[in-house]
Amino acid sequence: MHITWLELRDFRSYEALRFEPDQTVNILVGDNGQGKTSVLEAIGYLGTTKSLRGVADEALIREGASSAVIRGSFDGRASETVIECEIPREGRRKILVNGKRPARMRDVLTTVPVIAFLPDDLDVIKRGSAVRRDYLDDLAARLWPQAAAFQTDYDRALRQRNALLRQEGRAADPVTLDVWDERLAIAGAQVLQHRRAVATMLQSHLEDSYLVVGGSGALRWSYRSTWGSDGVMDDDGLVGAFVASLGARRAKELEIRSTTVGPHRDEPELMLDGRNARSKASQGEQRTIALALRIGAYRLIEEVRNQTPILLLDDVFSELDPSRAARVLDLMPTGQVFVTTAREDEVPIRGRRWSVRDGKVSP
Numbered sequence: 001m002h003i004t005w006l007e008l009r010d011f012r013s014y015e016a017l018r019f020e021p022d023q024t025v026n027i028l029v030g031d032n033g034q035g036k037t038s039v040l041e042a043i044g045y046l047g048t049t050k051s052l053r054g055v056a057d058e059a060l061i062r063e064g065a066s067s068a069v070i071r072g073s074f075d076g077r078a079s080e081t082v083i084e085c086e087i088p089r090e091g092r093r094k095i096l097v098n099g100k101r102p103a104r105m106r107d108v109l110t111t112v113p114v115i116a117f118l119p120d121d122l123d124v125i126k127r128g129s130a131v132r133r134d135y136l137d138d139l140a141a142r143l144w145p146q147a148a149a150f151q152t153d154y155d156r157a158l159r160q161r162n163a164l165l166r167q168e169g170r171a172a173d174p175v176t177l178d179v180w181d182e183r184l185a186i187a188g189a190q191v192l193q194h195r196r197a198v199a200t201m202l203q204s205h206l207e208d209s210y211l212v213v214g215g216s217g218a219l220r221w222s223y224r225s226t227w228g229s230d231g232v233m234d235d236d237g238l239v240g241a242f243v244a245s246l247g248a249r250r251a252k253e254l255e256i257r258s259t260t261v262g263p264h265r266d267e268p269e270l271m272l273d274g275r276n277a278r279s280k281a282s283q284g285e286q287r288t289i290a291l292a293l294r295i296g297a298y299r300l301i302e303e304v305r306n307q308t309p310i311l312l313l314d315d316v317f318s319e320l321d322p323s324r325a326a327r328v329l330d331l332m333p334t335g336q337v338f339v340t341t342a343r344e345d346e347v348p349i350r351g352r353r354w355s356v357r358d359g360k361v362s363p
Contacts, residue, residue, distance in 0.1 A: 001113060001307050002336035003043060004073045004080070010065035012038035013359045025337045025351025028361070029344050036340035036356045040116065040312040043338065046072045046083045047114030047310070048142070049095065049105070057087045065089075074112050076307070081111060106148035109141050113309035115298040117316045121290040125270060125277050132268040133195075139202075139297055140194040143304045147194040154187035158259060166257040177250070184262065185242035189235050191263045192225070199223060199268070201304070205296035213295070213327050215288040217273040224269070227261040287319065295331050308335035317346045 008017040013035045028036045037053075041060075044052040051060060061068040067088040074081045086094040095101070095108060102108055124135050140147035161180040164172040199221040210219045224230075227245040232238050245261050246253075253260055270277040270289060277289055301309050317325050318341070325348045340356075341347050355362050 001074060001076050001310060003046075003112075003310060004075050006039070006042060007069075007071040008038075008042055009069040010062040011042055011060060011068040011070055012062060014038065015062065015359065017359070017361060019361050021336070021338070021354075022352040023336055024334070025349055026339065026354060027344060027347055027351045028338065028340045028354050028356050029342070030340075030356035031342055034356045035359050035361075037314050039356070039361065040314050040338055040340060042070045043072065043310065044114050044116050044312055045070055045085060046074075047109075047112035048138075049085070049108055052116050052118060052312070052314075053120075057093060058089060060087055061089055072112075083108070083112065104145065104149075106141065106145045106152075109148060110143075110145055110305065113142065113301045113305055113307045114312060115294060115301065115309045116312040116314065117291070117294050118314050119316075119319070121294060122286055124293060125281070125286045125289055127278075129267040129269070132270070133263070133266065135293070136195040136198050136268060137191070139300070140198050142301060143198070144194065147190075150187050150190035150194065154184065154191050154263065157184040157187055158262065158264060161259055162257070165253055165259070172254060181243050181246045182239075184259070185239045185246070188227075188242050188263050189229075189238035192229055192238060192266070193235065195223070195263070195266075195268070198300075202296045202300055205299045206292055209295040209299070209331060210288060210292035212331060213288055213291050214324050215285065215292065219277075219289060219292065220271050222269045222271045224267040226265045226267070291328060295328065299331070311335060311337045313337065313339045315340050315342070317341060317348065318343070322348055 002023045003021060006017070006019045006021070008014040019039065028039060030036050041052050045060075051057070067086055069084065069086050071082065071084045074083065082098055084096045095105065097108065097111065124131050137147070137151055141151065157180055161177070161184055164177055164180060203220060206219055228241040229238050232241050242262065246259075249260055272281050272285060272289070275281070277286060281289065298309050298311065301307065317339070320328065329349055337349070337351065339347055339349070339351070344353065353363070
């Protein structure tokens, strides 16, 4: 899979851009603030339907503009796919695939495989459990379209249940709560099963990648459930365990008006030699783990989807010594790569050079 052209209108600092990259390696060179990362962000948005930087859609619209538009054409093994995203300052965004609204928005997530290496990748190790839950959920949604559907169902049921718990002036109806307990449990069991599948399938890639990029020790996922799911493997058993856990905590949850157990409160952690990498790993070890996570995700998408992801490397090589940078690239099969850098001599691979300056990209 590779992108053949990218068009931007009023996106970030770009008033208008038409960019036709090379099918292999593209090196975007320019000073900070010139728009290098925005090109990668636009490609990433077409593949993931959200900003790689984790910002709200409104932040992507050029100052003074009413909307932003991203369009890109992607060439796969058998066909070409054009994806267009219009992001308005007010109202709902519009996403088209080959000129039509997709029947299910989640299907867009598996259309264009993209993996990005960003300077803030350390967040998945250093920050709280929510970031690691999101990492597992996002990767699951990009591997299996149904995973995103279960996540949506779970979030909807959680909002409804919390709304019942927060009713003013009267107690929540127990029968209605029972209904939402069941719905929450059915969706929650599937969210957990998909997280487990990602963590299990990722494990071998994670171990290999960590050692190859210079890490030492045993790296693995640990997953602590808040609702009695540890050791329960079948769907019916998970639903039963979740419903029972909600029932046991109902009185307390009515008091505090919030759902206190479920996948939204689970605690996935990365363990290095049995130690929590968030608090015990050094800065260097955490950086190596972050690299291994991205490489593992790249290889897992390739394995499950049978597609080579587009690789986005945002100022990554300034943080790596040459030998480690070379090892990172050796783990990636040949595909389309985009690299941003302020110094071309830091990039350990050859490719087509593009100058990025004042919102323009030129050879």
